[in-house]
Amino acid sequence: MSYVDTDAAQVVHHATYLRYFEQARVEFLRANGWDYNAWLQRDGLGLPVAENTVKYRVPARFDDQLEVHTWVALARRSALVFQYEILRDGQRLTEGTTKCACTTMQGAVRRVPVELIRVCLGDEFDPSQI
Amino acid sequence: MSYVDTDAAQVVHHATYLRYFEQARVEFLRANGWDYNAWLQRDGLGLPVAENTVKYRVPARFDDQLEVHTWVALARRSALVFQYEILRDGQRLTEGTTKCACTTMQGAVRRVPVELIRVCLGDEFDPSQI
Amino acid sequence: MSYVDTDAAQVVHHATYLRYFEQARVEFLRANGWDYNAWLQRDGLGLPVAENTVKYRVPARFDDQLEVHTWVALARRSALVFQYEILRDGQRLTEGTTKCACTTMQGAVRRVPVELIRVCLGDEFDPSQI
Amino acid sequence: MSYVDTDAAQVVHHATYLRYFEQARVEFLRANGWDYNAWLQRDGLGLPVAENTVKYRVPARFDDQLEVHTWVALARRSALVFQYEILRDGQRLTEGTTKCACTTMQGAVRRVPVELIRVCLGDEFDPSQI
Numbered sequence: 001m002s003y004v005d006t007d008a009a010q011v012v013h014h015a016t017y018l019r020y021f022e023q024a025r026v027e028f029l030r031a032n033g034w035d036y037n038a039w040l041q042r043d044g045l046g047l048p049v050a051e052n053t054v055k056y057r058v059p060a061r062f063d064d065q066l067e068v069h070t071w072v073a074l075a076r077r078s079a080l081v082f083q084y085e086i087l088r089d090g091q092r093l094t095e096g097t098t099k100c101a102c103t104t105m106q107g108a109v110r111r112v113p114v115e116l117i118r119v120c121l122g123d124e125f126d127p128s129q130i
Numbered sequence: 131m132s133y134v135d136t137d138a139a140q141v142v143h144h145a146t147y148l149r150y151f152e153q154a155r156v157e158f159l160r161a162n163g164w165d166y167n168a169w170l171q172r173d174g175l176g177l178p179v180a181e182n183t184v185k186y187r188v189p190a191r192f193d194d195q196l197e198v199h200t201w202v203a204l205a206r207r208s209a210l211v212f213q214y215e216i217l218r219d220g221q222r223l224t225e226g227t228t229k230c231a232c233t234t235m236q237g238a239v240r241r242v243p244v245e246l247i248r249v250c251l252g253d254e255f256d257p258s259q260i
Numbered sequence: 261m262s263y264v265d266t267d268a269a270q271v272v273h274h275a276t277y278l279r280y281f282e283q284a285r286v287e288f289l290r291a292n293g294w295d296y297n298a299w300l301q302r303d304g305l306g307l308p309v310a311e312n313t314v315k316y317r318v319p320a321r322f323d324d325q326l327e328v329h330t331w332v333a334l335a336r337r338s339a340l341v342f343q344y345e346i347l348r349d350g351q352r353l354t355e356g357t358t359k360c361a362c363t364t365m366q367g368a369v370r371r372v373p374v375e376l377i378r379v380c381l382g383d384e385f386d387p388s389q390i
Numbered sequence: 391m392s393y394v395d396t397d398a399a400q401v402v403h404h405a406t407y408l409r410y411f412e413q414a415r416v417e418f419l420r421a422n423g424w425d426y427n428a429w430l431q432r433d434g435l436g437l438p439v440a441e442n443t444v445k446y447r448v449p450a451r452f453d454d455q456l457e458v459h460t461w462v463a464l465a466r467r468s469a470l471v472f473q474y475e476i477l478r479d480g481q482r483l484t485e486g487t488t489k490c491a492c493t494t495m496q497g498a499v500r501r502v503p504v505e506l507i508r509v510c511l512g513d514e515f516d517p518s519q520i
Binding site: 002003004018019022023026036037062063 | 392393394408409412413416426427452453
């Protein structure tokens, strides 16, 4: 991470982690074959953030190499809950969750596409549970 | 708020609210007679963020006049929990909480000064409860 | 200004000044009777940034009270150049300029409305110079 | 780049480029064998930003793959001027410069270490010119 991400306490500022989480969601989806931006452009749907929680355990510092683990903890009819752990050298610094609604660009709630749930849950996907 | 606070969905970006919360804590304390920066400089103590939660109900937009209501919901031996509501024309857009630890600049946990708790709780302050 | 605006050198991060400049433009226009957002909504025109320059002379620190002086140094057919000085207790910390183009939301260049030039230049406005 | 980097005009916000430039400086130095953070920790010197200029030619959009070209255009006794081009698919979107002073953590100006100038200028380094 970068100098701009730090604050006068010489640690990564707490708001910065929401940047990392957001990037992590897009990259998690991409890594699993789902191009978020292409979907947004094509279908006019997106995953705006409805709730965030973050627990800060150990501060990160300038130029640390951070690893962001991301997965989908819960898939509902019209929402996904992403979960994260941020690690440095195997030590857990931060954890968090983001509940994303599935909506149109105008904010109308829609079903999460089954194909996206499959992408998010991988082997744990059970269509009868949705 | 400002254009830089918005994102391509044409609403205030979800991470921006942590900026508002942070500024609100400092101004809440100042309004109640506690100069956070002077305390930090004088005693070397501060209130780093240990946990954040945010619920986004209605998006804010560029140039909206937002009102941030802030109070201390809970005072513990070495932590304070701030709570917030962000309103536009009386409508609640966002709510959140921040748990702040009381620590030295090196991160060692310390008791929250009794005078600070008094400042935070106002009339609800009961020294026997700490 | 706020803690999030600082960096690990314990000064206001250099990118933060572009936030201050942006807010200063909108407030300068509002103070002179031009509601930027209303104009944008009504006419579909705006003032996207084409160039920025910033000179950092003296660093600002957490919780400093900063004063941003803003004026329009130059008005051209389809561009305005804003100029700024940021002061703390009368000392000049930072100066900068922003060249804004006047464009549609799709980025097509348009003439700056004469009324906006009048708002920007005040008594120095000379219609024959445009 | 990420959604948080965009604004309500649905393009990358102009202040975001200073983030890219900053990261590019650190990565340019690292790629040439100079660990900025290790130097800062060891010698207590750094390269704070004294001036920035940015020209915005073509806007970038969410999820664009951007390439940042970085080099040192000028090395002076106590300052380095970095230059940048940001490209998307070979098209130049943005260009900029940053003049960095070489200073102690307290802001006292120091000579740029000769070894750092060599790292920055590569084959163009001519010790007699400094």
